[in-house]
Amino acid sequence: MALEHAILVSLLEKPGSGYELARRFERSIGYFWTATHQQIYRVLKRMEADGWIDVREVEQKTRPDKKEYSVSARGLDALAVWLQEPIQPESVRHELAVKIRGAAFDDPAALIDEVERHQRMHRDRLAHYLAGERRDFGAGDGGSGELDAGRELQHAVLRGGIAYERMMIAWLDDVLATLRRLRPGR
Amino acid sequence: MALEHAILVSLLEKPGSGYELARRFERSIGYFWTATHQQIYRVLKRMEADGWIDVREVEQKTRPDKKEYSVSARGLDALAVWLQEPIQPESVRHELAVKIRGAAFDDPAALIDEVERHQRMHRDRLAHYLAGERRDFGAGDGGSGELDAGRELQHAVLRGGIAYERMMIAWLDDVLATLRRLRPGR
DNA sequence: TGATCCATGTAAGGAGTTACATGATTAA
DNA sequence: TTAATCATGTAACTCCTTACATGGATCA
Numbered sequence: 401m402a403l404e405h406a407i408l409v410s411l412l413e414k415p416g417s418g419y420e421l422a423r424r425f426e427r428s429i430g431y432f433w434t435a436t437h438q439q440i441y442r443v444l445k446r447m448e449a450d451g452w453i454d455v456r457e458v459e460q461k462t463r464p465d466k467k468e469y470s471v472s473a474r475g476l477d478a479l480a481v482w483l484q485e486p487i488q489p490e491s492v493r494h495e496l497a498v499k500i501r502g503a504a505f506d507d508p509a510a511l512i513d514e515v516e517r518h519q520r521m522h523r524d525r526l527a528h529y530l531a532g533e534r535r536d537f538g539a540g541d542g543g544s545g546e547l548d549a550g551r552e553l554q555h556a557v558l559r560g561g562i563a564y565e566r567m568m569i570a571w572l573d574d575v576l577a578t579l580r581r582l583r584p585g586r
Numbered sequence: 587m588a589l590e591h592a593i594l595v596s597l598l599e600k601p602g603s604g605y606e607l608a609r610r611f612e613r614s615i616g617y618f619w620t621a622t623h624q625q626i627y628r629v630l631k632r633m634e635a636d637g638w639i640d641v642r643e644v645e646q647k648t649r650p651d652k653k654e655y656s657v658s659a660r661g662l663d664a665l666a667v668w669l670q671e672p673i674q675p676e677s678v679r680h681e682l683a684v685k686i687r688g689a690a691f692d693d694p695a696a697l698i699d700e701v702e703r704h705q706r707m708h709r710d711r712l713a714h715y716l717a718g719e720r721r722d723f724g725a726g727d728g729g730s731g732e733l734d735a736g737r738e739l740q741h742a743v744l745r746g747g748i749a750y751e752r753m754m755i756a757w758l759d760d761v762l763a764t765l766r767r768l769r770p771g772r
Numbered sequence: 773t774g775a776t777c778c779a780t781g782t783a784a785g786g787a788g789t790t791a792c793a794t795g796a797t798t799a800a
Numbered sequence: 801t802t803a804a805t806c807a808t809g810t811a812a813c814t815c816c817t818t819a820c821a822t823g824g825a826t827c828a
Contacts, residue, residue: 402681403815409688419779432683439816441781462825464779480692486700487681489620491788495588495673497618497743502595504736506666514672549768550690556764557683560757567753571746578742582735589787605807625788627809648797650807677816 403443404452405482406433408475411453413550415470418444431525431561444469452478500575509583512576519572526565533558589629590638591668592619594661597639599736601656604630617711617747630655638664686761695769698762705758712751719744 410421410429421444422437424430435443447453452475456468471479496518503511537555596607596615607630608623610616621629633639638661642654657665682704689697723741 402679402684405688406684409684409691412691413687417779418781422779429684429687430678432678432680434677434679436817437779438781438818460778463777464824466779476691479688483685483688483692483696486703487685490679490681491620492616492618493588493620493676494618495676497746498588498592498595498615499669499673500739500743501599501615501736502591502665502669504739505595505598505662506669508735508739510669517672549694550687552764552768553686553690553694556761557686559760560683563753563757567749571749574745575742578738582738603807604809605805608807622789623807624790624809646806649805650796652807 402482403433403435403439404447405479406435407440407443407447408452408471408479411469411471412476412479413554415468417458417466417468419466421469432557447475450474450478503579508579512579515572515575515579519569519576522565522568522572526562526569529558529562529565533562588668589619589621589625590633591665592621593626593629593633594638594657594665597655597657598662598665599740601654603644603652603654605652607655618743633661636660636664689765694765698765701758701761701765705755705762708751708754708758712748712755715744715748715751719748 406425406429407421410416410424416424418437418441421440422435425433425435425440444453448455448469451472453469454472456470457465458468459465496515499511499514533555537551537558592611592615593607596602596610602610604623604627607626608621611619611621611626630639634641634655637658639655640658642656643651644654645651682701685697685700719741723737723744
């Protein structure tokens with residue numbers, strides 16, 4: 401229902417092929433919207449049929465030829481329409497939270513390793529975000545004085561990712577303390 | 587792939603009918619895993635066929651009869667197996683983040699109302715969580731001195747929800763400031 | 773010589789959403 | 801008397817995941 405729009409945003413930020421989009425959905429925009437290459441190719445077909453995107457065949461010597469997609473005027477219109485629509489409640493899926501509640505009916509201590517693993521993943525992602533922030537938005541980089549809306553907004557979204565990871569790391573500390581408190585004798 | 591398990595956890599916390607489960611998925615466990623009644627009835631059928639849950643027909647005078655489901659021994663086993671499986675990366679869907687990045691290609695100021703609406707929803711949910719925390723885990727409530735693992739873990743999950751809402755409210759303040767900065771002349 | 777990267781797809785199946793359907797009771 | 805609550809379901813459809821498929825170029 402909105403993968404189309406995530407693709408529009410990504411292609412507006414930089415035109416590219418289905419393959420390149422699939423790679424971006426493994427990082428960058430992929431931290432806020434996931435999609436596999438199968439999904440992406442299918443949706444690109446539909447978007448092309450709807451006239452939201454234009455295709456350009458790019459021949460390459462050493463690599464397979466690719467189709468470079470870019471957003472058409474009609475695609476930009478579709479984005480504008482979507483931006484005005486209120487977001488309807490997103491379906492939530494916090495599997496770890498369900499497991500934590502479920503642990504009460506099994507051995508709570510058995511969850512500790514898994515929670516620690518998640519915390520490591522969040523620490524890694526936080527480090528990755530912070531490195532990206534230094535690289536793309538580091539101090540002394542705005543020399544032009546020009547306010548680029550795209551960059552500002554990408555940075556705002558990145559700050560959200562950073563805040564989210566920090567919150568998760570702190571909360572998982574809390575969860576680990578709780579799990580350990582439930583088996584004080586070991 | 588895991589709605590079954592969310593239902594197991596909910597039924598272990600308290601047996602109930604499909605209708606009651608659907609209501610719980612609108613609150614409580616529903617804040618961490620959503621499902622509609624159609625989905626729930628379908629999955630309950632499958633879980634019953636797999637022997638994960640037992641049914642008991644409950645006749646009611648004033649209201650329609652209902653089927654009360656409870657978790658069987660085999661269901662408890664299935665939960666234990668699931669708890670030991672590592673969680674695979676969840677598919678993320680932060681539509682608002684995609685919209686914020688997309689706003690660079692339209693009028694960023696047009697998003698302000700929507701972001702404010704979201705912030706209100708997060709404030710409401712925070713208030714709701716805090717009220718629930720006072721009600722269910724308020725100070726001077728653990729008089730029995732008994733450590734109930736289920737309650738402790740439910741509280742830990744609730745604290746996660748509270749931390750999440752607080753983080754979102756703060757981040758959306760940041761986003762609003764950014765959006766307003768991008769149109770300094772109005 | 774085997775793995776990884778680039779590049780694009782098809783097919784099958786499972787999960788989730790939306791619409792439709794019924795019918796009694798109770799509160800405004 | 802209209803709407804909401806309780807209670808259970810079917811049907812159609814879309815969305816998403818997993819598996820399969822191909823084939824050249826590059827690197828260890």
